Amino acid sequence: MESLSGLTAFVKAAQAGSFASAAERLGVSASAVGKSVARLESSLGVSLFNRSTRSLSLTEEGALFYERSQRIVQELEEAEQELSRLMSAPRGRLRLSFPAIGYRLLLPLLPGFTAQYPDIELDLDFNDRLVDVIGEGYDAVLRSGDFADSRLKARRLGGFRFCLVASADYFSRRGRPLQPADLSGHECLLYRFSGSGQLQPWQFDGVDVRQLTLQGSLVFNNLEAQISAARRGLGLIYVPDFSVQEYLDSGELVCALDDCISAGGQFSLLWPGNRHLLPKLRVFIDYLAEHIGLDR
Known part of the structure; x- marks a missing residue:
């Protein structure tokens, strides 16, 4: 110097x-x-x-x-x-990582955000892989659950709950389960995490998931395909509530065993704590926290 x-x-x-x-x-x-x-x-x-x-x-x-x-x-x-100029106005490229289902949260917000901040370019990655925020050069990532990385700062965005849903047509043909044990007689559409290969567990209050018998001939590693199958009456799905809210509101999908499910999670936005918070990232964090459709 x-x-x-x-x-x-x-x-x-x-x-x-x-x-x-x-x-x-x-x-x-x-x-x-x-x-x-x-x-x-x-x-x-x-x-x-x-x-x-x-x-x-x-x-x-x-x-x-x-x-x-x-x-x-x-x-x-x-x-x-x-x-x-960069420090005085929100502009430039933001590299962001979201879980595969994260687009359900983000895409409805994009028109408003891009209209308000036209000089910010969003480079979006929707993937269930656990990325190295700092090592891979991401500006911010959306994650659910707990995290233990002292290098990162976080802002909690809100929570979600799992729900068990099927189409109204499916319930009219097969009946609605009244307790978790009734699921043994239903077609259960399961989800497999592409990163770990493990099946998404169906968690019900007071029930040991290891003793829960789920039958089904369809397994998905894509949430959209799983939801589409449920909308077509192929069976029951166990998914985060925000991912099917529009279909619940329209009546196309219907909940079951709602009083037996309290399992859920929290979403947080994480970013490197050793970097100065540039205006482009600050306004994105604030906008997401203000407009995201999650329970607080």
């Missing part, structure tokens, strides 16, 4: 023709400019200026050094101006 300071003082003095004029442009004293240039000359081992009581002119070595130095200082000033 001291070398950069000396380089800037040298270029401004060469352009202004005096230490006093350079000092006025830089907002420092003339002696400070003179000392910075002197330290630069000492480190380079050459004299950059011919000095007299009335004038300041470049030496042959100084003229050669100035040709390169002025471009460096100009690029530094342009970089500072660009950074200042």
Whole structure:
């Protein structure tokens, strides 16, 4: 940083023709400019200026050094101006990671967000893989459940609950289960996590999931396909409430055993704690927290 300071003082003095004029442009004293240039000359081992009581002119070595130095200082000033613009207004690219079902939460919010912040570019990854936020260069990630990474800061966005649903047509044909044990006589559409290969457990209050018998000929690793199958009357699904809310509101899907299910989770937005919170990320966090459709 001291070398950069000396380089800037040298270029401004060469352009202004005096230490006093350079000092006025830089907002420092003339002696400070003179000392910075002197330290630069000492480190380079050459004299950059011919000095007299009335004038300041470049030496042959100084003229050669100035040709390169002025471009460096100009690029530094342009970089500072660009950074200042970034820090003063929300703009730039945000790289974000969400679980596969996260698009159900985010996509309804995108029209409003992009209209309000047109200079922010969102690079979105919807994947159940547990990404390395810092190592892979993500600006923020959405996660459910607990996390234990002291390098990350977090903002809790709200909670969700699991629900058991099927189409009205399915219930009219097969009847509605009145207790978890009744599921043994129903077609259960199961979900397999693509990352771990494990099946999503169906959790009911007071019931050991290991003793719960679930029958079904269809297993999915895609939530949309699973929901679509349930809408077509192929069976029951056990899913987060927000993922099927629109179909519950329309009556296309109907809940069962609601009073037996309290299992759920919390969503939080995480971001690297060792970085300055840029305006583009700050407004995204605030917008998501304000508009996301989750129970608080």
